Amino acid sequence: MDMQSFLVTFWIGVVGLSLLLYVVLDGFDLGVGILSLVAREEDQRGLMMTSLSSVWDANETWLVLLGGVLFGAFPPIYAALLQGLYIPVTLMLFALIMRGVAFEVRHASRRKWVWNLTFGVGSLGAAITQGMILGALIQGWPTLAGNYAGNSWHWFTPFTVLTALGVVLGYALMGAGWLILKSTGTMQDHAYRRGFWLLLGTVAIGALVLALTPMHNTHVASRWTGSSALPYLLTGVVAMLAALLTLWAYLKRNEYWPFLGTLLLFVVSFISLVVSLYPYAIIPGLTWNAGAASSGTQLFMLVGILPLLPIMLIYNSYLYLVFSGKVDETASETER
Amino acid sequence: MEATLVTDLSRAQFALTALFHILWPVLSIGLSIFLVVIEALWLKTGDADYYHHARFWAKLFVLNFSVGVVTGLPLEFEFGTNWAEFSRFAGDFFGAVLGFEGAMAFMLEAGFLGIMLLGWKRVPRAIHFFATLMVATGASLSALWIMMANSWMQTPAGGSVVNGRFVVNDFWAAMFNPNMIWGVSHMWVAALETGCFVVGGVSAWYILKERHPAFFMKSFKLALLAVVLIAPLQIYLGDGSGKSVFNYQPAKGAAIEGHWDTNSVDQGAAWAVVAWPNAEQGGNDWEITIPNALSLLATNRWDGQVKGLLEFAPQDRPPMLPLLFYSFRLMVVIGFYFFGLMAVSLWHAWRHGWQESAWQSRTWLLRGWLWAVPLSYVAVEMGWIVREVGRQPWLIYGVLRTSEGASQLPASSVMFSIAGFALLYVMLAIGFFIFARRWLRKGPDLTLEPPPSHRAESTHLKERR
Numbered sequence: 022m023d024m025q026s027f028l029v030t031f032w033i034g035v036v037g038l039s040l041l042l043y044v045v046l047d048g049f050d051l052g053v054g055i056l057s058l059v060a061r062e063e064d065q066r067g068l069m070m071t072s073l074s075s076v077w078d079a080n081e082t083w084l085v086l087l088g089g090v091l092f093g094a095f096p097p098i099y100a101a102l103l104q105g106l107y108i109p110v111t112l113m114l115f116a117l118i119m120r121g122v123a124f125e126v127r128h129a130s131r132r133k134w135v136w137n138l139t140f141g142v143g144s145l146g147a148a149i150t151q152g153m154i155l156g157a158l159i160q161g162w163p164t165l166a167g168n169y170a171g172n173s174w175h176w177f178t179p180f181t182v183l184t185a186l187g188v189v190l191g192y193a194l195m196g197a198g199w200l201i202l203k204s205t206g207t208m209q210d211h212a213y214r215r216g217f218w219l220l221l222g223t224v225a226i227g228a229l230v231l232a233l234t235p236m237h238n239t240h241v242a243s244r245w246t247g248s249s250a251l252p253y254l255l256t257g258v259v260a261m262l263a264a265l266l267t268l269w270a271y272l273k274r275n276e277y278w279p280f281l282g283t284l285l286l287f288v289v290s291f292i293s294l295v296v297s298l299y300p301y302a303i304i305p306g307l308t309w310n311a312g313a314a315s316s317g318t319q320l321f322m323l324v325g326i327l328p329l330l331p332i333m334l335i336y337n338s339y340l341y342l343v344f345s346g347k348v349d350e351t352a353s354e355t356e357r
Numbered sequence: 358m359e360a361t362l363v364t365d366l367s368r369a370q371f372a373l374t375a376l377f378h379i380l381w382p383v384l385s386i387g388l389s390i391f392l393v394v395i396e397a398l399w400l401k402t403g404d405a406d407y408y409h410h411a412r413f414w415a416k417l418f419v420l421n422f423s424v425g426v427v428t429g430l431p432l433e434f435e436f437g438t439n440w441a442e443f444s445r446f447a448g449d450f451f452g453a454v455l456g457f458e459g460a461m462a463f464m465l466e467a468g469f470l471g472i473m474l475l476g477w478k479r480v481p482r483a484i485h486f487f488a489t490l491m492v493a494t495g496a497s498l499s500a501l502w503i504m505m506a507n508s509w510m511q512t513p514a515g516g517s518v519v520n521g522r523f524v525v526n527d528f529w530a531a532m533f534n535p536n537m538i539w540g541v542s543h544m545w546v547a548a549l550e551t552g553c554f555v556v557g558g559v560s561a562w563y564i565l566k567e568r569h570p571a572f573f574m575k576s577f578k579l580a581l582l583a584v585v586l587i588a589p590l591q592i593y594l595g596d597g598s599g600k601s602v603f604n605y606q607p608a609k610g611a612a613i614e615g616h617w618d619t620n621s622v623d624q625g626a627a628w629a630v631v632a633w634p635n636a637e638q639g640g641n642d643w644e645i646t647i648p649n650a651l652s653l654l655a656t657n658r659w660d661g662q663v664k665g666l667l668e669f670a671p672q673d674r675p676p677m678l679p680l681l682f683y684s685f686r687l688m689v690v691i692g693f694y695f696f697g698l699m700a701v702s703l704w705h706a707w708r709h710g711w712q713e714s715a716w717q718s719r720t721w722l723l724r725g726w727l728w729a730v731p732l733s734y735v736a737v738e739m740g741w742i743v744r745e746v747g748r749q750p751w752l753i754y755g756v757l758r759t760s761e762g763a764s765q766l767p768a769s770s771v772m773f774s775i776a777g778f779a780l781l782y783v784m785l786a787i788g789f790f791i792f793a794r795r796w797l798r799k800g801p802d803l804t805l806e807p808p809p810s811h812r813a814e815s816t817h818l819k820e821r822r
Contacts, residue, residue, distance in 0.1 A: 075471035078426060082459075082467040088433045089452075089459025096448020103437025104764045110438055111774045114431045118781055121427035122788060125420050129792045167445060168765050318449045321528050326460045333460070336468050343472060343479050 026310075028319040032094035033299075033309055035326070039090060041291050043083035044151075045195065045284055050080045052196020054120060054144020055189060056215065057137060065208055066137040068348060070127060072203040075344040077124060079337055081117065086333075093322050097167050098302045098312035105162055105169035105303070109150045109176050116146030145189065152188030156181030159294075160237045161304030180237055187226040191287065194219040198280030203348050216279055217271045224264050227290070231257075240304055241297045256293040260286055364763040366771040367439040370778065372745070374431050376738055377782045381425030383737050385466075386500055386545070387552015388418050389493035392473075394579065396489050400482060405807050406572055412477075413801035414556070414576075417793065419474055424789055426467065431778065433459070439771065443752055443762030450516065450525045451506050454532075458502035465495030478808050500545050505532055508540035511744070512605045513753050523756070535605050539598040540744075546591045547740065550695065551733040553587060556580045558730035559797065561723040568800055570713035577726075578711055581702050588699045592692050596654070602747070603655040606754055607664040609747035612675040613685045614651055615641050618665040625649030625660040631686070634678035639667060675749045680742065688739035691732045698725050 050073055057066045092099040103110055120143030127136035157176035162169050169175070197216030201209055235242035245253050267282030269275075300308045313319065392411060399407035433455065436444050444452065472480060472488040480488070509515075515531025516524050525531050557580030560573040603610035611617070615634040620626040628651035632644030652661040666674055675681060705722060709715035716723060748754055752762040 075475050078423070078467040078470050079464075081426065081430075082464055085430065085433060086459045086464065088437075089456040092433075092436065092444065092448060092452035093454075093456030094452075096452045097445050099437045099448065099452065100441035100444040100764075103434055104441035104766065107438050107764075107766055107770050108773070110434055111770075111777065114434060115777050115781060117430060118427040118785070121423055122785055125423035126788050126792055129420075129795055167441065173767055173770070314449050314452065315524055317525060317528075318453050321525075322453050322456055325457050329460050329464075333464050333468070337464075340468060340471055343476055 024320075025313075025316045028316055028323065029310055029313045031323060032090065032313070032319055035090050035330070036087065036094065037292075037295055038330075039083050039087040041288065043080070043087055044291060045287050046076075046080040046083060047147075048192045048287065049195035049199040049280070050077050051120075051144045051148045052192035052194065053199055054141050054196070055148060055193045056196045056200065056212075058141035058145065059215070060211070063134060063137070065211075066141075067127075067133065068204065068208060069200065070124065070137070070140060072200065072348040074124070076340065077121075079340055081121070084117075090322070090326070094314055094319055095302065095309065095312045096314055098307060098309070101164055101167045101169070101303055101307055101312070104167075105164070106154055106157060106176055108173075109153050109157070113147055113150035113154070116143045116150060119143035120147065148189045148192045149185045152185030153177065153181040155188060156184030158298070158303070159184065159234055159241070161301070164303060164306040167307070180233060183226065183233070184230055187223065187230050190219055190223045190226055191283075194223050195280070195283050195287070198283045201276060201279050203346075205347055213271060213274060213279075220264070220267055220271060220283075238298075238304060240301060244297050253293060253297065256289055260289045260293070263289060360763075360765070361760065362768050363766055363771060364760045366768060366775065367763050367766075368759065370439060370771060370775045371432075371435060373775065373782070374428070374435060374778055375745075376741060377786075378425070378428040378432055379737060379741055380734055381421055381428060382496070382500065383548040383551040383734070384421050384555055385418065385425050386493075386496045386548035387550070388414060388421070388555065389489075389496045390549065391552055391556055391579070392418060393486075393489050393493045395576075396486055399807075400486060406575060408807040409572070409801050409803050409805060410576055412805055415474060416796055419470070420789065420792060420796070422466070422470065424785060428782070428785070438774075439764050439766070440752075440762050441764040443757065445522065446757055446762065447510075447523050447753060449523055450509060450528075450531050454502055454506040454509070458499055458506075462495045462497075462499035462502060465491050466499065467495075469495070482808065482810055497545065500548060501541055504541040504544050505537055507744075508536035509534050510753050511540065511748060512536040512601075513756050518756065523753075536598075536601055539594065539601045543591070543594045543598045543740075546587060546594055547733075547737050550584070550587050550591055551737060553580045553583045554695070554726070554729040554733040557584070558726045558728075561726035562797070563800070564713055564716055565720060565723045565727075567717065569803070570717065572801065572803070574711055574713050574716075577716075578706075581699070581706065584695070584699045585703055588692075588696045592696060595689070595692060600655060600657070603663065606747070608666065608669045608674055609754075610655060611664055611666040611669075612678055613681050613743060613747055614655075615644065615678065615682050616651060616663060616665050617641070617667050619668055620652065620660075620662055620665075622662055623660060625652035626655070626663040627651060628654060629682075632682065634682055636671075636674070636676075636678055672750065675747050677746055677749075681746055684739040684742040684746075688736045688743065691736040691739075694732065695729065698729060701725070 053069050053073055057069045060066050060069065088099075091102075119139050123136040123140035123143060127133055127140070130136050153176050156178070160175070160178065160180060162175045194216060197212045197219055200212035201216065204212065235245060244250075263282055263286040267279060267286060270278030270282050298304065300310065302309050302312050314322075392414060395407050395410045395414070398404070399411060436451075436455070469488040469491040472485065473492050476485055476488065509531055512535040513523070513531075514534040515527040515529070517526070518524075556576050560577035560580065563573040564570045564577060599610070602613070612634075615629045615632045616626060617640050625648065627646040627648045629641060629644040629646050632641040632646075634640075635642045649659055651663055652658060655661065655663045702722060702725075705716070705719065750758055750760075752759045
């Protein structure tokens with residue numbers, strides 16, 4: 022492998038890792054927000070937000086890292102992606118702003134319900150727009166010198182509505198898993214019951230998206246058929262096993278595996294999607310290779326960022342370790 | 358026509374989001390360093406007041422930091438959404454620096470913030486202090502990378518344009534471009550100054566209201582002592598930045614000063630104290646000048662030559678000249694107000710000591726500190742207007758015009774996003790002020806029990822034995 026293709030592969034890996042970590046970490050975070058919309062009591066909503074108070078900043082930061090490394094290592098892809106998805110990206114930012122503000126202001130507010138609602142709506146909005154972006158990426162869009170050439174509503178189709186629904190359900194499912202880990206009593210009970218139905222919903226929508234993907238993307242269709250199909254079939258089997266494992270955990274009322282099983286399901290689906298789309302970043306016009314920064318830049322960034330990656334992973338794990346265990350509204354409020 | 362409209366809309370949006378965003382990091386940077394100092398003092402002296410200070414200011418910090426996080430996110434994506442052509446053109450350097458910023462600084466801040474805020478009883482004192490230190494380091498590193506990227510747009514270096522794209526051949530030269538040291542230091546010290554005046558101003562308010570005056574005299578004293586260094590330093594750095602502008606961005610310098618005609622070699626350039634620059638007439642409608650002063654300011658020499666705006670083609674001159682002219686003057690006036698406030702306060706401390714009563718009897722002086730709080734933000738905003746409007750019509754000075762860097766978008770999309778940001782930011786600002794006011798009224802919680810130190814526990818055990 023020559024230097025250039027090594028560098029491009031390395032940076033696809035880092036972009037992929039930041040995106041994956043963002044999707045699973047902010048995913049459960051947003052999922053808890055979505056679930057807070059259907060929580061029956063105000064106390065429960067408060068407890069849900071408290072369970073995230075120490076980690077949401079860090080989770081959202083993976084999106085910042087993603088934006089930064091994508092811009093640095095693949096400037097044309099960064100540019101084409103954001104310009105081509107102007108409206109959904111902007112809407113996602115609005116949703117994330119609402120959510121972040123609700124988080125910090127709620128503590129000092131007398132009218133907590135306003136901020137709880139803002140938090141829930143922001144979380145739902147972020148999940149919907151991210152789901153539409155996912156759908157748009159699977160469909161691809163025509164580009165001309167990097168700029169989108171075509172209908173500016175390409176990201177709003179029946180297919181992207183379906184992927185948005187899938188992401189909303191999937192995030193809520195991860196959120197339920199997180200709440201099972203972090204809560205006890207009735208709240209945990211609700212999380213078990215909601216999570217069970219969310220699992221069935223996520224798997225159903227996921228299967229539908231899977232079935233429709235080859236119709237929207239001929240590149241993926243050719244990947245998934247013929248001689249190259251075997252690895253994808255295997256990942257499909259692993260995804261199915263992960264779903265079954267999660268189902269078993271819900272039926273057995275296990276505390277850890279509803280979350281971990283869903284995590285596994287997400288990781289497998291994510292990796293097989295990225296691999297299916299490779300070598301394209303934006304189908305049909307832009308490949309990762311064509312969209313890469315010069316080797317000099319990629320090397321410069323590698324020297325600067327590679328040593329930091331393990332440190333980042335370690336202190337983020339430490340953060341989760343320090344704040345592990347069940348949440349208790351009173352304790353956490355006084356500590357603040 | 359559509360293209361110019363979209364460029365202007367994108368500029369308006371960037372101005373709105375950047376001017377709003379910068380309000381928060383300046384305090385995050387300054388206050389995070391104050392928190393490190395205060396926690397170090399607590400660890401060193403064991404004085405519970407310092408612990409209570411740390412807890413009190415941390416509440417303001419987290420609120421401020423969160424707004425900074427959520428308003429910073431759009432900026433990182435706007436380079437792609439609204440300035441896609443710029444991102445493609447300059448990504449090789451600019452994107453890499455933003456990548457560093459994301460990886461180093463932001464991860465440090467956000468990763469350790471949870472421990473700093475909620476971890477007082479969960480982690481040992483030393484780890485907590487380390488977390489506070491990392492949050493402060495992250496905030497300052499963030500400023501370093503962002504100002505490095507911005508200074509490169511002011512004075513691009515380290516590469517050349519190949520096939521319509523900027524290709525870096527010397528990263529070192531690009532990072533340490535001519536404006537870098539000035540840009541980074543002027544902004545960083547501005548953040549420290551804002552932090553000092555927010556801490557000092559809020560403390561002065563409590564002293565004035567006679568609420569915990571002895572407690573707040575401690576933070577006031579720290580802020581004043583820091584400003585003794587910072588206020589003159591900032592004036593020096595501002596002067597240096599100005600000279601760097603005249604050196605590397607002469608059209609920008611001339612525009613800031615309303616200087617139209619290049620002075621002849623044997624005659625110094627006059628400095629317009631106040632004037633009304635008129636771009637259409639190619640001169641100032643009226644002006645009050647000091648002979649030779651501009652030569653002195655720009656070149657350090659009594660009769661140094663300073664290029665006038667008329668030397669540059671009209672399409673290469675910055676727009677909005679009166680805005681530039683007066684933003685700059687307002688910033689400078691505020692800088693000297695800070696210096697004066699510091700000098701008078703220092704004299705007062707010298708003569709009357711640090712007794713609260715002595716300060717309370719001089720309400721005008723404490724009120725001067727209250728005024729310094731909003732003024733420090735005004736100075737930062739004015740500085741950014743001068744820096745960014747002055748760079749026009751270039752996105753990358755002398756290399757890429759702003760109109761060449763904008764994304765091709767439907768104007769309606771950008772109008773929609775501007776409206777959304779404006780609405781959200783107004784709500785955000787109102788929300789922040791309501792809660793900052795509540796925080797101020799509530800005051801510090803002096804009943805909080807400091808977490809026990811592990812060493813204290815073990816020596817206690819030893820004594821018992």
